Amino acid sequence: MIFSSKLIEDAVQEFSKLPGIGKKTALRMVLQLLKMQREEVEIFTGALARMRQEIRFCNTCHNVSDGETCAICANPGRDHSQVCVVENIRDVIAIESTRQYSGLYHVLGGILSPIDGIGPDQLYIETLHNRVKENGVEELIMALSPTIEGDTTVYYIARQLKDLPVRITTIARGIAFGGELEYADEMTLARSIAKRLPIENYVTVHNKV
């Protein structure tokens, strides 16, 4: 694409650095900014710049935070004896958005993946160990991807913590609500039969959701 304005060209160039944004989409966004009032665009760019400048990571759980401790860890109304272990902050947002979980989190920053060069030292496993040891955590809920890497990470962490008095659970795997049995993969289907629940539990869970 050829632009007669350097200002437009630079803005399009910058937008197309974002994931999944090609030149055409970038141009559409730039033209949208052009249509907006100057003050609105200042608010837009200000919010992005401030986010990147001021964002911090929680000292305790490594979630993104506006201060030293994130809003979740700082909330006395939450259950501090439960910690949900996740891969990244996107997972925290996903679980928070269900409004069904009231414990804390621990963001590992990834999962073990020898092929990508990610070993235990690249993840926040040591701080998890310290938290469990010092903060009276009673249950760790492992909410990692159901992949070989995810399972390996769960197994590794469980071994690291085996001498501590903490209960380790994993989130349930099974057929999704609204999912069709015939399209489920064999592994999921087999596991969901093996881990079947008494009907009373089903009704409770169903009504709660």
Place this chain on the structure above:
Amino acid sequence: MIFSSKLIEDAVQEFSKLPGIGKKTALRMVLQLLKMQREEVEIFTGALARMRQEIRFCNTCHNVSDGETCAICANPGRDHSQVCVVENIRDVIAIESTRQYSGLYHVLGGILSPIDGIGPDQLYIETLHNRVKENGVEELIMALSPTIEGDTTVYYIARQLKDLPVRITTIARGIAFGGELEYADEMTLARSIAKRLPIENYVTVHNKV
């Protein structure tokens, strides 16, 4: 979606004001900004803020411009006797990107559309009239949408300028390169047969593109 950080929430909120960007895509972009270096994000937001603050519109052709006169109008190497009339700056970018046109432009700012309340006074038709009258423009190439509104606008402008010594042409309509005859609409197909070209012209155009 529930965010534990106000900084993140604001940034996602701002991104989702852009066209075609939902909350999930906005979050993906915000997380991408988080992964980038602070300096890179400053360059990103700086380019967008500067674009909106400093962009101007060319006094002559109403294209976006970095100064009083746009780079195209200010270029003595271009053919100042030819002016291509387009609806908006997106069309200028599209035609410039073909690298085949070396004349100037005139951005109308829209097309006549009574249903949307857009009459001649909302468009830059008077400045076009003045340009033709005073700047020795020899040819106006009408490159507007092939719709009823576009055709009405062409017709209206042609009537306004009928006493001035300027040749008015429109861009060719026809079957697109790579287009399948059977999928072309009847109007386009009928017109492309009526406006058929001698084979020599075809070969020239084809080789040039």
